[in-house]
Amino acid sequence: MAKKKNASKGDSAGSFRDEALSASLLENVMREVRKPLRLDDFLRILALPRRWKKDLDLYLHDLTESGRAIRLGGGAYALAASLKKATGVLAMQRSGVGFVKRDPPGQGDVFIAPPHVGSAWHGDRVAVAIFPGRHGKNPDGRVTEVLERAVKELPARVVRNLKNGKSLCEPMDARIPVMFLVDVSSLVRVPSRDSLLQIRPEEAEGPELWTAKALALLGDEYDTAVQEELVKANHAIPRAFPPAALKEAAAFPPDPAAGSFDGRRDLSRLPFVTIDGASAKDFDDAVYVEKKRGGYTLYVAIADVAHYVRPKSALDDEAFLRGNSYYFPRSVEPMLPEALSNGLCSLNPHVPRLVMVAEMFFSARGVPSQEQFYPAVITSSARLTYDQVYEGLILRREEARRHFAANVPMLEQALALAHILADARKARGSLDFDLPEPEGVFDDAGRLLRLVPRVTHFAHKLIEEFMVAANEAVARFLTAKEEPLLYRVHPAPDPEKLRNLFTVLAATGLLPPSMAAGAARGAAAPTPGQLQAILDGARGTPHEYLVSRVALRAMMQAGYSPELGGHFGLASECYCHFTSPIRRYADLVVHRSLKAALNSPDKSRLPGRKSMQAVADHINATERTAMEAEREIYRRLGVLYMNEHVGDTFSGVVSGLTEFGIFVETGETMTEGMVRLASMDDDFYVYHPERQELRGERTGRSYRLGQEVSVTVTDVSMARLEINLAFARNETDERTKRPAKTRRSVTNGKRQKRAGKEAKGGRR
Numbered sequence: 001m002a003k004k005k006n007a008s009k010g011d012s013a014g015s016f017r018d019e020a021l022s023a024s025l026l027e028n029v030m031r032e033v034r035k036p037l038r039l040d041d042f043l044r045i046l047a048l049p050r051r052w053k054k055d056l057d058l059y060l061h062d063l064t065e066s067g068r069a070i071r072l073g074g075g076a077y078a079l080a081a082s083l084k085k086a087t088g089v090l091a092m093q094r095s096g097v098g099f100v101k102r103d104p105p106g107q108g109d110v111f112i113a114p115p116h117v118g119s120a121w122h123g124d125r126v127a128v129a130i131f132p133g134r135h136g137k138n139p140d141g142r143v144t145e146v147l148e149r150a151v152k153e154l155p156a157r158v159v160r161n162l163k164n165g166k167s168l169c170e171p172m173d174a175r176i177p178v179m180f181l182v183d184v185s186s187l188v189r190v191p192s193r194d195s196l197l198q199i200r201p202e203e204a205e206g207p208e209l210w211t212a213k214a215l216a217l218l219g220d221e222y223d224t225a226v227q228e229e230l231v232k233a234n235h236a237i238p239r240a241f242p243p244a245a246l247k248e249a250a251a252f253p254p255d256p257a258a259g260s261f262d263g264r265r266d267l268s269r270l271p272f273v274t275i276d277g278a279s280a281k282d283f284d285d286a287v288y289v290e291k292k293r294g295g296y297t298l299y300v301a302i303a304d305v306a307h308y309v310r311p312k313s314a315l316d317d318e319a320f321l322r323g324n325s326y327y328f329p330r331s332v333e334p335m336l337p338e339a340l341s342n343g344l345c346s347l348n349p350h351v352p353r354l355v356m357v358a359e360m361f362f363s364a365r366g367v368p369s370q371e372q373f374y375p376a377v378i379t380s381s382a383r384l385t386y387d388q389v390y391e392g393l394i395l396r397r398e399e400a401r402r403h404f405a406a407n408v409p410m411l412e413q414a415l416a417l418a419h420i421l422a423d424a425r426k427a428r429g430s431l432d433f434d435l436p437e438p439e440g441v442f443d444d445a446g447r448l449l450r451l452v453p454r455v456t457h458f459a460h461k462l463i464e465e466f467m468v469a470a471n472e473a474v475a476r477f478l479t480a481k482e483e484p485l486l487y488r489v490h491p492a493p494d495p496e497k498l499r500n501l502f503t504v505l506a507a508t509g510l511l512p513p514s515m516a517a518g519a520a521r522g523a524a525a526p527t528p529g530q531l532q533a534i535l536d537g538a539r540g541t542p543h544e545y546l547v548s549r550v551a552l553r554a555m556m557q558a559g560y561s562p563e564l565g566g567h568f569g570l571a572s573e574c575y576c577h578f579t580s581p582i583r584r585y586a587d588l589v590v591h592r593s594l595k596a597a598l599n600s601p602d603k604s605r606l607p608g609r610k611s612m613q614a615v616a617d618h619i620n621a622t623e624r625t626a627m628e629a630e631r632e633i634y635r636r637l638g639v640l641y642m643n644e645h646v647g648d649t650f651s652g653v654v655s656g657l658t659e660f661g662i663f664v665e666t667g668e669t670m671t672e673g674m675v676r677l678a679s680m681d682d683d684f685y686v687y688h689p690e691r692q693e694l695r696g697e698r699t700g701r702s703y704r705l706g707q708e709v710s711v712t713v714t715d716v717s718m719a720r721l722e723i724n725l726a727f728a729r730n731e732t733d734e735r736t737k738r739p740a741k742t743r744r745s746v747t748n749g750k751r752q753k754r755a756g757k758e759a760k761g762g763r764r
Contacts (some may be wrong), residue, residue: 323622429529
């Protein structure tokens with residue numbers, strides 16, 4: 001082994017001058033110096049000539065490969081043992097960067113650059129070393145060990161069939177950056193190229209290649225049912241119920257046993273109705289309204305799921321695991337088995353059902369009083385749909401009214417009360433973004449025809465108002481009784497995002513002077529009413545899209561907590577979820593709290609404070625999974641739809657701006673693609689985040705959030721879930737050159753994507 005030259009007199013590392021250059025020597029240098037070192041630092045400390053850099057590099061590589069040292073950003077090295085350690089779950093983004101959500105929660109995420117991900121995949125539990133520097137607000141780090149693989153099975157696409165019963169496959173989740181050599185010999189037939197398989201990873205053959213076993217042939221990538229299966233697999237959504245849960249569900253009779261009516265009020269004479277979507281099969285709420293002197297009495301009856309699903313039972317364990325039902329365009333993975341969710345606990349018409357009732361009196365101005373809660377028995381008189389109620393009750397079409405003629409007088413009273421409650425909620429400052437949700441339109445064979453905004457009208461609003469009223473009433477009652485419960489909490493907007501909102505509003509002239517002055521002084525966040533006034537002021541102006549989108553981005557995510565906290569979006573000081581125990585575990589917990597407060601015969605022991613917090617943490621996570629799965633399936637359907645329209649031109653609106661491209665939402669198709677700056681060769685564009693604008697340095701041409709544009713679909717990638725766009729040429733010029741290729745130009749209409757349900761406080 002070569003000897004290093006003597007260090008100069010007085011060198012701080014002179015004690016190393018007689019040692020042979022080795023990995024151990026470099027390790028000792030880092031241990032003594034106690035700070036990250038670059039190659040030039042080692043040369044200086046060890047008094048080595050620059051020609052030794054290659055040798056140094058080899059030894060440092062040995063140290064990093066063995067895990068004893070870590071290469072930091074900027075080419076510096078540090079001992080792994082000297083860095084702060086953490087564990088957590090890795091969340092990868094499609095760009096290749098990741099964030100480790102540290103244990104326990106609340107410590108802030110660790111940023112992981114692509115070179116520092118190592119062999120970890122999205123969702124893995126990992127150990128990380130935290131670097132001295134930071135990446136924005138987050139500490140920078142490197143994955144040092146995979147503690148637990150999150151992925152046990154995954155869907156993958158066949159890229160090429162090889163010999164000996166093997167196929168080369170790529171994962172459908174772009175956040176898993178490896179290829180798989182899959183044994184497909186167990187399949188009944190050799191899969192064709194581009195078909196999808198469900199596989200089980202086995203062993204690593206190299207840094208980017210694993211072996212795997214084919215478990216099933218899923219089908220054609222362009223089948224919408226297969227796309228739903230992919231999303232369920234990607235998010236590990238529970239599918240089949242365990243035998244123990246199914247056995248418990250099967251043991252119940254199809255209708256309530258006579259003995260279960262004891263101790264309940266008999267409300268079967270009241271003509272309750274359920275109002276849901278046309279495709280709904282689980283009806284967990286029914287309503288009835290009576291006009292009284294000075295106001296109205298509202299009865300909200302909710303399926304008494306807690307009577308059947310007892311704590312620590314197999315049904316309860318599985319419901320807790322799922323946390324909620326998972327809804328997809330063509331399927332659902334319910335929280336409870338069908339025997340309960342569509343049968344015994346569903347308020348089907350003309351059969352008796354056990355319920356928990358919130359009975360509330362409202363004055364002519366919508367002020368609640370005389371609230372009472374109790375277990376009861378009802379028999380729903382009709383199963384109505386939103387569209388039936390809208391056409392018959394609001395549009396007053398005689399043919400529609402004939403379908404529920406017996407219920408029309410009660411529904412007229414319900415409609416009047418709903419208007420009163422809506423006005424009262426608006427007056428107190430409740431937010432309403434009026435954001436449409438996407439909906440798929442399919443043919444009889446299940447093929448996607450198009451994506452459209454889901455139509456909503458006041459029939460939806462009627463039920464939403466009644467559900468919000470019941471949720472608030474139950475929350476107030478349980479809080480006064482000091483019973484433990486799960487609140488639904490929606491924090492005030494993030495201060496930093498609010499500053500961005502104020503900046504944008506100031507540029508549009510929509511920010512009231514008093515709020516501008518308050519923002520400059522660092523005053524408290526605006527009230528929901530003030531934000532709603534701003535949204536109302538922008539409605540119908542060219543700034544409507546910009547203001548709504550930026551205001552929405554300032555909103556925080558709602559969640560469950562055992563601690564009382566307000567609901568900002570609803571301008572409510574005390575709120576919980578009571579109205580959907582068939583499909584939300586939080587509501588089931590609230591029902592148990594209500595039974596305890598009422599000292600019901602079938603009450604159960606409630607979790608302690610620590611256990612209640614654990615329940616909240618778990619169902620907050622399952623709710624996020626459901627939201628992410630919903631976003632992904634509609635993203636996939638959008639890509640699937642646009643795959644049939646490459647080369648077509650659509651009208652749209654700029655929905656996002658970044659340093660690398662312009663997101664465009666293509667109007668009524670409810671899809672979003674990107675015009676990449678790399679493809680725009682007419683100028684050099686600079687991003688100005690404070691103005692939400694991209695501006696060309698030479699031409700001065702600009703693109704702003706909310707700007708209407710015309711784009712052409714250039715290509716689509718199902719693997720990356722990307723829709724690539726280009727700005728269309730001037731339509732007049734285009735027509736003079738050749739017949740327009742445009743299949744159809746979709747009008748802008750309601751342009752905002754579905755988001756922020758909590759900000760508008762819906763029924764569900």
